[in-house]
Amino acid sequence: MSSEATLPQPVLLEINDLQVRYPVGSLLSRLAGGPREVSVLPGTSLRIGPGETLGLIGESGSGKTTLGRAAIGLTPISAGNIRIGQDVTSMAGARIWDRMRRGVGLMFQDPVAALNPRMKIGRSVTEPLVIHGALTGDRRAKAVELLAQVGLTEGFADRYPHEVSGGQARRATVARALALKPALVIADEPTAGLDLSVQGELLNLLNDLQARLGISFLMITHNLAVARHVTDRIAIMYLGRIVETGPTAELFARPAHPYTRALLGARGRPDRAQPPLEGEVPSLARRPRGCEFNTRCPLATDRCRAAAPEQRSPARGRLVTCHRAEELMAAPQ
Ligand SMILES: Nc1ncnc2c1ncn2[C@@H]1O[C@H](COP(=O)(O)OP(=O)(O)OP(=O)(O)O)[C@@H](O)[C@H]1O
Ligand code: SF4
Ligand SMILES: [Mg+2]
Structure with a gap:
């Protein structure tokens, strides 16, 4: 059946047959005929509707971060197309990614990459506005306004990342992701490394922002309990391919793909002990x-x-x- 009939309409972000390859192996192994590159995303498709939160789940190394980065042009793509409102991959040169980065905010998985350790938080959160020539008015006043949106007081604008807690730093990355008023935020493991209570506060913040601003989220997470509680729909990724998608409650109640079943546990209850997923993840260089x-x-x-x-x-x-x-x-x- 056509996927058109079963996926959200209208569509905000549409990724079609996206391919990303990374170079592998030493020069010597390549000269000896070994593989030169591996296909991490072998033709991956995904859609997100306006105001929707889509959870992207898969084992470590399955390509979740690569998909998020490729979607906004931080990782080069070798084929496929991306539409946000219009087909951005058919636009000329730099305009493509300018459009994407304005329309999509990214919360990086790596907390070090998320905020420049040598930059005061106020400057970090307003940096996207400066890069895109979209800063109007006083930079510090804008920083204070963005920080207030995520529940941080004025004083945080003058602190460095190492002077704040993990939860506060994560809030600042949300403020930065919102700076250009995006239609979609890609949140890559937003709760990783945070205490349970801080995780809850951050998820509440993301929920509030979504209700207030109507933005969509692509929530990349290992945490099935988080995915279950905050997403509308789930996409399960294996070796860079989406093997199952469905509304969250239905997918947890009746997972259909054997991989989804293994990930969610025998009874689809991530809060219970799960049977381990058996066997080695195949090498991307030798896909079964x-x-x-x-x-x-x-x-x-x-x-x-x-x-x-x-x-x-x-x-x-x-x-x-x-x-x-x-x-x-x-x-x-
Ligand atoms: N810059 C790179 N160069 C070469 N290989 C890379 C690069 N970045 C990622 N990879 C490889 O691509 C594959 C997918 O990585 P990716 O980080 O997208 O996975 P992930 O699903 O986000 O994993 P995790 O859950 O651990 O964050 C992995 O095999 C990884 O080693
Ligand atoms: S190997 Fe398992 S997941 Fe793949 S098609 Fe067969 S039953 Fe389905
Ligand atoms: Mg990742």
Whole structure:
């Protein structure tokens, strides 16, 4: 079934068949005929609707950060297209990424990259406005206004990142991501490393901002409890491909892809002990034939090893890339 029928309409951000490759191996190994590059995103598609929070979940190394960075031009793409309102990849040169970076705010996964340690927080949060020539009026006054939006008082504008707590620094990165009034914020592991109570405060802040400003979020997270409570829809990534998407409550209640089932645990309860996902993650340089999950899938058949599954929609709003999707949706776990 066409994905058009089951994904949010209208669409704010649309990523189609995005490909990203990274160089690998030493010069010697390349001269000996080894691989020169690996395909981290082998043709990845994703959509986000206006005001929607989409959770992106997958094991470490599956390509989540790469997708977020590629979506705003921080990582070069080798094929595919990205639309935010219009097709930005068909625009000329620098205009493409200027448009993307204005429309999309990024909260970096790496806290060191998020705020310049040698820059006062007030300057960091207003930096995107300066870079894009969008600063009007007094820079410090703008910093104070942006910081107030995330619950930080004026004094934080004059502090350095090492002078504030982890939660306060994370709030400042939210302020920076909002500086250009984006339609979408990509939040890469926004709660990682924070105490539970601080995590809760930050998630409440993001919820409030969404309700107040109507922005969409792409929430990249390892934390299934966070994903369950703050997202409208979930996308599950394996080896750079989205293997399942669906409304959050339905996906947690009835995960259809065997990989999703393994990630969420036998009863789809991330708060309970989960059985470990067995087997090694395959090397990106040697992707398995057929279904790429077949080397770890307890339900794999000969068909899975021979042919890659097409994406299908076993229920309204659900997209699953598995030969056995309908059968699994019907079967209790
Ligand atoms: N600059 C780079 N050069 C070469 N390989 C890279 C680069 N950045 C990432 N990779 C590789 O690309 C793959 C995907 O990395 P990515 O950081 O996107 O994963 P992730 O899903 O965000 O992981 P995590 O959950 O640990 O943050 C990994 O195999 C990683 O080693
Ligand atoms: S297609 Fe086969 S190997 Fe792949 S996830 Fe489905 S059952 Fe498992
Ligand atoms: Mg990452």
